[in-house]
Amino acid sequence: MERQFEKELQDLRENLLKMGTLVEEAIANAVKSLVERNSDLARRTIECDCQIDQLEVKLEEKAVRLLALRQPMARDLRFIIKSVKIIASLERIGDHAVNISERALELNKEPPLKPYIDIPRMARAAQTMLKEALDAFINEDTALAFKVCHNDQIIDDLDDQILRELLTFMMEDPHTITRAVRIIQISKYLERIGDLATNIAESIIYMVEARDIRHGGYTKEDPK
């Protein structure tokens, strides 16, 4: 009985990681489709999102079943509750990958405004955050989770920088406005991905340490 429960938890973990991997790939492909102006890849990325959505539904159902049938306690309970939150966050990240792909499709129809420099940099930062959040999840590594929370600042700064840069483009030449706005949107999507990765990291800290650090709940001892 106990072993069976252990197996079911393991299964939930595995599928959650599978979902995470799908999401990681979706971001990578979305950004690639934008930078390399590959509309085919953008379309494929949009199609792939239904896999992520299906996994979300399936995993949530699994988590609810576990809660109802096993009535877990302490760590297991925190794990299942926070898994549900992480699943939701991953699904939202997947949606943002779709959004980026959609903007890429639109942008690819028009001549390039300027070479993408900060957007790939931001995408890399967001991907790293998500990767580290998932690594922290597998290894129950709260130090890494804290690092993810702090790295969010990098993405926020890049977002500001992109906004300022594109404002100058728009002010100089109104013809660039449609394209610039789309790029700004992409920048916002990436910024949101960073936030969601932070949420995942916070969930992991709660899962492992049973301590809520959301909304400024840090203590002095937490790694900076």
Next chain:
Amino acid sequence: MSNLKIVWKLFLTQTSLIIISLLTIGIYAGISLKEHYLEQLVPQLTTNATLIRDIVAKELIDGKSDTIDFLTKRLGSKIHMRATIVDSGGTVLGDSEKDPTKMGNHLDRPEIREALRGKVGKSIRYSETLKTEMMYLALPVEIKYRIIGAVRVSLPLSKVEKMGGHIYEVIVWGAIIAALLSLGIGFILARRMGKPLIQMTMAARKMARGDFSELIRTDSKDEIGDLARSFNTMSIELQNKIETLTKQIRERQAILSGMIEGVIAINQDRRVILINSAAEEILNIPPGRALGRFHWEVIRHTRLNPLFQEVLETGAQKMEEIILHYGGERILRVQTAAIPGEGGTPWAMVAVFHDITQIRDLERVRKEFVANVSHELRTPLTSIKGFVETLRNGAVSDPEKSLRFLEIIEKHTERLNRLITDLLNLSQIESGKTEANNLKPVNLVDVVSRVISNFREIADQKGQKIKMNIPSVLPHVLADKERIETVMENLLDNAVKYTPNNGEVTVSAFEKDDGVQVEVADTGIGIPPKDIPRIFERFYRVDKARSRELGGTGLGLSIVKHIIETHGGKVRAESEAGKGSRFIFNLPKSPLL
């Protein structure tokens, strides 16, 4: 001390055996000795009784009780036995040790009663009179078949008792001595047996910890000696086996860690049981993190994990190409094989990763090269063919037109010529024609100033300055002079071409630890960062239209790279778009002559 147990065991068994046997023998000996003694007493008593009877018989008939008592006392003291005479009524008539008048009627004594019935009476009992255990023997005194009395002789048994006590004493002492002896022997035996046993125990404990150095020294020929010798043989054999195994494991590890291909093995529980460092690097896993964990925990890939699972379930052999997204895109070829287990399902699986990113890149470059060569050759040829046709179709009669057309044809022919020369040069360099005997010490200052002087005219036309920034004392480099001239020509040609009017080109050189470094910098249009890694590829052009317009073949930098590399040097480019580019190469110093 664990050997004490053996001493005690030996001692206790030995001693108890000895004591039991001594006791049995002692008791039996005591009893039979006593019986034997008593049996010997009977004839002695009978003889004495018969003698006394014959002497006192006459007196008894006469009934002279005084004489009887006197005779009895005398005879008794002579034979050292007690003698008693009674008449047929049981009344004591004479006794060797007491006054018969004070003794009671003896008819109740069993031996007397027997004797008075005409038989030999025998009895062993406690004498109330003498207060000791006595043996009695009585004989009837018969006269003419009439019993007129009885003669009794008796002897105290204290002698017999004493003898028995002595025997028991001997037995007890014997037992004590035997016990002490057996303790000593047991101790010695235990030492002799126990010592090798203790040694073996110690050695076995050491063996368990992996120390095989201890052998048991023994010269005894018994079973314990055999055991010790077998133990030594076993220890040596085991050591050899373990050494062989360790060596095999080390060999396997050396092979695995020396492999460029990544290797990972996963068992039926889906845990990683083996991974080499190449696999850790390729899959971006921190060293040592993966071992013993689930493969889906350490590898996150949407294709790899289902592939592993499929192989573990079906045992199928698979080969696939997958793309990794982390740290730059990489293409991997994955080969899997199942390790067969009992029954149908595999026991584990092995996957081998080849990083084929470079192979794919090379394939792409080669494909592009063929396409480019064809394109580059066809473009001037098409023009030449077109203008030749126009000339033949009548334009040849128009001197003004025909001259212009011929000039164009000449220009394209020259271009073709240049292209083919470059290609030949390149293939020559690539096939390694620059051999060691062509390498001579070259003074770079000479080469650079000569090449610069060739470009002065063109530069002056564009109002460009060519600066030379070379120290007067520069070590010679070991190089093929003509080839280095080609390198400088190509680099300066590019610099002058891509620098706008009134720009500046600087050639500088300086000594470095490992050779001489030469830099050609310009203030031209620069190269976009994404193109920098590819500009040394054949026919790669940053701006195809402009390059061709300026008369480039697309092979210049490729030639530069190959020449420098055949000299054992390195070339690279730095650039900032809009501000200029800088090409840097280094050449090895010539050894001092």
